[in-house]
Each structure stands twice: as C-alpha cells, then as structure tokens.
Amino acid sequence: NAGVMQNPRHLVRRRGQEARLRCSPMKGHSHVYWYRQLPEEGLKFMVYLQKENIIDESGMPKERFSAEFPKEGPSILRIQQVVRGDSAAYFCASSPPQGESYEQYFGPGTRLTVT
Amino acid sequence: AQSVTQLGSHVSVSEGALVLLRCNYSSSVPPYLFWYVQYPNQGLQLLLKYTSAATLVKGINGFEAEFKKSETSFHLTKPSAHMSDAAEYFCAVSAFRGSTLGRLYFGRGTQLTVWP
Numbered sequence: 001n002a003g004v005m006q007n008p009r010h011l012v013r014r015r016g017q018e019a020r021l022r023c024s025p026m027k028g029h030s031h032v033y034w035y036r037q038l039p040e041e042g043l044k045f046m047v048y049l050q051k052e053n054i055i056d057e058s059g060m061p062k063e064r065f066s067a068e069f070p071k072e073g074p075s076i077l078r079i080q081q082v083v084r085g086d087s088a089a090y091f092c093a094s095s096p097p098q099g100e101s102y103e104q105y106f107g108p109g110t111r112l113t114v115t
Numbered sequence: 116a117q118s119v120t121q122l123g124s125h126v127s128v129s130e131g132a133l134v135l136l137r138c139n140y141s142s143s144v145p146p147y148l149f150w151y152v153q154y155p156n157q158g159l160q161l162l163l164k165y166t167s168a169a170t171l172v173k174g175i176n177g178f179e180a181e182f183k184k185s186e187t188s189f190h191l192t193k194p195s196a197h198m199s200d201a202a203e204y205f206c207a208v209s210a211f212r213g214s215t216l217g218r219l220y221f222g223r224g225t226q227l228t229v230w231p
Binding site for chain 2: 004006033035040041042055056091095102103109
C-alpha cells in the first residue's frame with residue numbers, strides 16, 4: 001500500500017513564476033491537508049480538502065495561493081507569482097474519513113526554492 | 116483554539132540514556148495529541164497518538180508518552196536512546212470537534228542529538 005506521494009520533491013522557480021505542487025493521498029483516504037514548514041519553524045496548517053470541496057482554508061494566504069482536490073487525480077497546491085518568502089517545504093497529509101481514524105499520514109514534501 | 120509549546124529546541128543525550136522531550140498543549144476542547152518524527156529531508160512519521168483512551172500511550176521504536184490533563188502535558192520518553200533516534204520531533208494537537216476539526220497544530224520541534 002503506497003504512502004502519500006508528492007511531486008516534485010524539489011522545485012526551483014524564479015520570482016514571478018507559478019509553482020504547482022501535487023499530492024496523491026493514500027489509497028482509501030478522502031481527506032487531504034497541506035502544511036508549510038519554514039526554516040526553524042514547525043509546520044503550519046494551510047488548507048483542508050475533501051474530494052471537490054474545500055473544508056477549511058483559513059491557513060492559506062489571501063492572495064496568490066489556491067488549492068484543489070478534484071474528483072479524479074491528485075490534490076494541487078498552486079502558488080502564483082512566487083516570491084522569495086514562499087521558499088519552504090510544503091507537506092501534504094491524508095487521512096481516512098473522520099471517525100475511522102484521526103491520524104494524518106504525511107508525504108515526503110516538496111521543497112520549493114524561489115530564486 | 117489549540118496550541119503547542121515544546122520546551123527546548125535542542126536536546127542532547129548519550130547513547131543508552133533516557134530521552135525526555137517536553138510538550139505542553141492548550142486546547143479549548145478535549146484534544147487529540149500526537150508525536151511525529153522527521154528525519155532530514157523527509158516527511159513526518161507518526162510515533163504515537165492519544166485519542167482519549169489510555170493515558171499512557173506506547174508508540175513505535177520504544178517511545179511512549181503520557182497524557183496528563185492536570186498539567187496539560189504530553190511528554191515523550193524513551194528509556195534508552197539509540198543513535199538512530201537522532202532526528203527532529205514534533206508534538207501536535209488536534210480538536211475532535213468544532214470548527215478546527217481535522218487541523219493539526221504543531222510545536223516548533225525539538226532536535227534530538229544522540230552522542231556515542
């Protein structure tokens with residue numbers, strides 16, 4: 001049973017470009033979460049999604065950031081017009097439907113570098 | 116609202132010594148509590164979790180943690196450190212009801228160094 005998959009593992013973008021980060025949850029998991037880890041800090045919640053629904057996006061910056069989890073395919077975190085401050089590790093986690101388990105299983109992360 | 120404080124950003128122990136990593140939480144509702152471990156350039160791996168069952172929780176790799184409601188603590192321990200335990204450890208809290216259901220709040224992490 002494959003774990004949470006994220007790609008790319010490393011992404012380099014110039015300022016002003018777009019970054020697309022992909023996350024495929026574990027089989028049978030219908031909940032996806034995105035977290036950002038800045039240097040010397042813990043992980044900060046960004047967004048919580050179910051298939052075709054954004055449940056909680058209160059941790060997302062108001063501009064340039066968006067996330068989706070379509071009916072088919074991976075979840076996508078999109079950052080438009082990247083700036084140096086967006087450089088961080090972005091982690092995706094997935095969990096089974098609520099009530100079955102409250103554990104979140106993390107992917108290996110995408111390390112975004114903005115030059 | 117939920118939050119986590121990890122006391123000590125760096126902890127060093129000798130191989131074979133007791134490991135104690137401290138975590139205190141704040142939660143307006145009964146919490147779920149977790150410890151995760153992160154090795155360099157990798158994702159987070161769940162060590163153990165507390166979800167309102169037994170207050171002493173055993174996890175993988177010989178780690179355990181005790182939920183103490185009166186102290187709002189969930190400290191992580193291991194009787195005898197191994198070199199392979201060197202990593203960063205994160206404590207996290209989640210609410211099992213309310214508007215923040217599902218969201219994990221993480222502490223800033225504790226880097227564990229194990230000396231031979």
